[in-house]
Every structure is written in C-alpha cells, then in structure tokens.
Amino acid sequence: MADVARLAGVSHQTVSRVLNEHPSVRDETRARVLDAIATLGYRRNSAARALVTMRSGTIGVVTTGSALYGPTSTLIAVEEAAREQGYFVSVATIRRYDGDTMHRVLEHFMDQGVEGIVVIAPHSDVAAAVDSFRAPVPVILIAARDHPGEGSEQPQVPGAGRVLPVAVDQRLGARLATEHLLGLGHATVEHLCGPIDWFDARERETGWRGALEQRGARVPDPIRGDWSSDRGYAVGLDLATAVRSGAGPTAIFAGNDQLALGLLRAFWESGVRVPDDVSVVGFDDVAGSGHFIPPLTTVRQPFGTLGRRCMAMMVDAFQGHAVRPVSIAPELVVRESTTSPRG
Amino acid sequence: MADVARLAGVSHQTVSRVLNEHPSVRDETRARVLDAIATLGYRRNSAARALVTMRSGTIGVVTTGSALYGPTSTLIAVEEAAREQGYFVSVATIRRYDGDTMHRVLEHFMDQGVEGIVVIAPHSDVAAAVDSFRAPVPVILIAARDHPGEGSEQPQVPGAGRVLPVAVDQRLGARLATEHLLGLGHATVEHLCGPIDWFDARERETGWRGALEQRGARVPDPIRGDWSSDRGYAVGLDLATAVRSGAGPTAIFAGNDQLALGLLRAFWESGVRVPDDVSVVGFDDVAGSGHFIPPLTTVRQPFGTLGRRCMAMMVDAFQGHAVRPVSIAPELVVRESTTSPRG
C-alpha cells in the first residue's frame, strides 16, 4: 500500500480512502491512485483489514454431509446470494446431527471469525444444539420450525443466541400436494413421511394432515420413513397387495422424491399401475423426477429466493433491525403420476 | 491475550507458545495458561494471526452452481478432508464456465487470501481459464484431463501457475462398464456421452472406445448428449424403433445416470424391455439409481478418497514437494439393467 501511495504521490491513507470509496477524494486523485494500483497489481490484504475493522466479511454455512438435493440446492443458493452481497462463504459439513458435532462446527466458525452463520441441516437435534450454543453472531436456521401458530410470528430483535428462522413453507407444499389429490376425487391421501427428527418432514406431515382435516377427509396414520428410496421401495411392496385388491390407498403423498421413486418401483414390480391404480406425489422435484416411470407430480422449492431472503435477513440482523421469520411459497408441479381414482 | 497472560502470570508470548504447541514450555506453565484461557473464554483472533504469519488457513473451492451429483459429492469430500487437515474451506459457485466468470471467482479467492484453490467444475473452458490465471498459490483441478498417454506422468514441482490434476479415473470406469457389457456377449456397445466440453465426458468416451478397440469390437459413433435426463429420453425415443426391430444396439453405455434414466423411461414407454431387449449402464450411482426401473448397473466413484487425495496433494504442494497426478479407481455396481443379448 505504501508503494501505491508513493507511486501515486499521495499518502497511504488516501489510498485506503480510494479503496473504501470514501466520498471526499478528488476525482483526479482517485484516478491517479487507481492507476497506481493497476500498474503495481496491488491487492489489499484482507487479514490486516479484518484485524482493524473487526469484520471478516465471511459467513459460515453448515450443511449436511450427504449429497441430499434440498440442502445442496440451498447451499448453492445461499452462496450466490452471499457473494452478491460481498461476503465470503465458508462451509462445514456434518455427518452426524448430535449436539457435540454441531458445537464443534460452530466453534470452528467462531475461530475463523465469521460474522454470521447459516445452518442448513434442518434436523431437530441440530436446532437444539444451535439454540444452546448462544453464538455471539447472528445465526439463521433454514428450517420450517414448528411455529406456535399461524400469524403469531413476532418481529424479533436479533441478538446473541437468538436463532432466526428462514424456510420454504413445507406445510404449504404438503397442502398443495394433498389438495391436488383430494381435488382429483380421492377420498383420502396416505402419507409416507420423512424422518420425524427433520423439521421438513414434520412440517410436511402437518400440512398434509391439515389439508385432510379441512376437507373432512379421514386422516390415516402416516407411514414412517427416512429420506431413502430403499424405504420407499419396502413400503411400496407392503402396500402393493392391498392396493391391487382395492383395499389399499388410492393416493399417496411421499415425503420426498426418493421415497416416491422407491414406491414407484415397488408398484411397478408388483403390477400396480401408477397412476391408474394409485396416484403418487413426491416432494423436491429432483433432477430426473420428470423422467421417473411415470413422470412424478411433485413440489418444487424456490431455492434461489430462499438464499436471497436468507442473506437479506442476515444483513438486517447485522444492522440490528428487527426481523420476522420468513416463509417462502413452493409450487406444485403436476405430471403423470396422479389422476382421478377409478370408478 | 494480554488478559490471559496476566491471569496466568506469564507474558503474552508464552500464551502464544502454548497456543502454537511450542515444545519448550514447562508443563506446569502450560496448564496454568490453558486454565486461564478456559476461564476467560479466550479465542485467538485469526485475522491477527493471518496478518503476521501471512497464512490464512483457508482454501478456496470453486464448484458448479448446479446440484449435479458428482461435483456436489466432491465438494463435500474435499471439505471434510480439508477440515481434517485444519483448513477452512471457502466456496464459490459458477453458473457459467467462461474465462471471465472463472477469473472473477479466482480474484475473489485471492482477495480473501486463500492459500490454495481447488477447482471442481471439470469443464474445458474452466481449465483454460485456470491455466491462464497463473495464481500465486497452488491450484488443483479435479478433472480427468487428457493425459499425453498412459504412464507418462512426470512428477512436477508445484509452483505459481502450475495446475495440478487429481481425478477419479473416468477412463477406467468407462472401460469397466464397457467390458462388463462385452463380457455379457454384446457384439458392441453404443455410447450416449456427456457434453464434450466436460473432461469427464471425454474421458468416459475414450475409455469406452479403448475397451471396444481392445476387444476388436466395432466402434459406433457416440451419440452426443448433455448430462440431462431430458436428452436421454429424446435419444431413447429415437433409438426405440430400431431396437424393437432388432436393428438397434443391444447395449448402451450412458455418460451418467441422468441420461440413463431418460433412456430407461423412453424405452419403457416404447415397449422396449430393459435389459431383455437392450442393456443400459449409467455412471455415478446417484441416490435412487438402485430403484430405477429396472435398477441401474452403474459406476460408483469413491469421492471420499478423491477428497483426501486432493488435500494430500495440496499439502504436498504447500511444502514444495514434487507431486504426480493422482488417479483413483472407480467401481462397477452391477444391478438389473444389464444382461446377455437375446439368442
């Protein structure tokens, strides 16, 4: 920086001012400094800057250590939004969702001096761990947490240890899926849900239940699952006989596309026709779900919006503004795995 | 740090020594310092440390801005390996593969002061951009680049602007897939390849071609594709008539599982039975490929190993050791989409 100052014939402070876009620098001076920077290939040292400003310009993102579609897409979206806002993004992945692992990762980020943290693994153990950590920086949890109730979200002032929620409205997505099936004439809809220690799974279940209740439809016990197609396959095999004999469900809402995929295969192998014998809806719109057999009706989540809203909230939190929980509407994608029930 | 020193009754330098695990500190002193650190909840300022050591402890990873299975899994693997080695990982995603975008991202990382860069988007434009950037830190390109020939890899001394390659041996994976089909008795194997501006696609094509030539099989023109199931579907529809009439291929090696998925659906819709009428092999072993209809024979890439080898090379490069290109063997997963040709 001293070199730049010398070449431009100004003080190092003026160089700093140019770099920081301080208003009171004469245009001619600024040009000279910029010239000098260009010729010397000067690059400001971010460590020194971070040291004196106490701001690292980095936010930490923790996500799941598996290549699940939702978390991955969210990570990409958050990264893009953060970079647009001029922040660096540091990531850490976790394979296990216990508090200990989570605390270690949060420590890792605090050691790095991140200014904020985004947590993408919407697992209830993770949430508890995050709550208890009381980080000295804003923490945003991308998760549809169980709200106390519709409309009761209070704006809250972000502060130490306050965890701020941002999410795609999983409940709405599930409602859309369920109402679509009900609208086609199905008496009720079975639900093969995700692992109940994931918020998304719980919220989807709640949305499904709400839609059924609202229409006065019978609410069957949900079938417990994980996120895997293996589980979907096993459940599909179980259900197949009943479905074929007409005693089984006529419509199933699967917690995600993987579960739906397993279901589809099990039905196909058992001679159950989708959608003629049973309709299936998934959740996520993963790559390829349009080419499942048959192409899957599913729910698409607007990850880009999610990322931008998340970063917007982060910036608000930095500025100490009051923030209210953000909820983003997903969209139903109707394809060929759903139709009206027979008869 | 001064506070810690005061509480422990030592100088700030001794505290620093304890933090950096310097050998010549008496055990009793070390214990006192650690105690003081714990009671005060002291955390060393990484910006100040980076300033004086000129080391940020951060490596930058650039990856593709889509949720593709391979790049995502690689990112996760690299992150885990890096954290194990005590490095922070900063990510940036790119949606466009032109040199300009790439340069911007590399600048972004240089501004941050990363010590090394890992590039995961194995696209030839990206590679060219990386080559021309001449970064002042080691750059590892995770890509099966076109080698001059087998066995000719020279150990090279890493240095400014030298790009180091690490990859899963795509060529071997393709060879495994092709030989599997040939071994089942197919006269030859058709190839629906990925986008040719991706290294992985080119390498898979080369491996497929090599396997055919070695067995003296006819080498058909590969069918150009992208990585999408849409493309697989379109190609499948084209091929279906020929296959049904017995004039088409009896075995197809798809460039990835998405392409294979599209193929599978097109065949199913056209009444072509897989594997009875035609065998299909994919590449990647994406989540759910075991529940495609039929379950897909595919090639699994050991991403964990890839990540560790990548970081090992990075550390070697930091120490100025000579490194040689790393190639990792993938594994064939045989499922139900392949069988011997009829009669």
Next chain:
DNA sequence: CGACCGTGTGTGAGCGCTAACATTCAAGCG
C-alpha cells in the same frame, strides 16, 4: 571454576490496514 550449552521465559518490533485527529487551503460571510 569459568566457558559453554540448552531450556524456559520475557521484550520489542512490526505485519498492513483503518480510525481519529491534525493540517491545509479555498470559499463564503458579516
């Protein structure tokens, strides 16, 4: 027994930058 060594610890400087204050100069005003 003094010169020498290694171990454990303290002292001072400075990494590259920005914040705060100091200075200069020209313009505007009573």
Next chain:
DNA sequence: CGCTTGAATGTTAGCGCTCACACACGGTCG
C-alpha cells in the same frame, strides 16, 4: 479583512498476534 466552514489530504496510533532476539538459570565439561 478576519472569521468560520468544509472539503481534501496527511499524520499518528494501534488492532492482536508472531518472530527474532535477549535474558536468566541450571547442568556439563575441560
């Protein structure tokens, strides 16, 4: 014409840490 004002720049101090060196001390050796 002296005064204030504000814009443009320079000067100084220090962010929190590590490095290089200085120093004290006990043991070993010729």
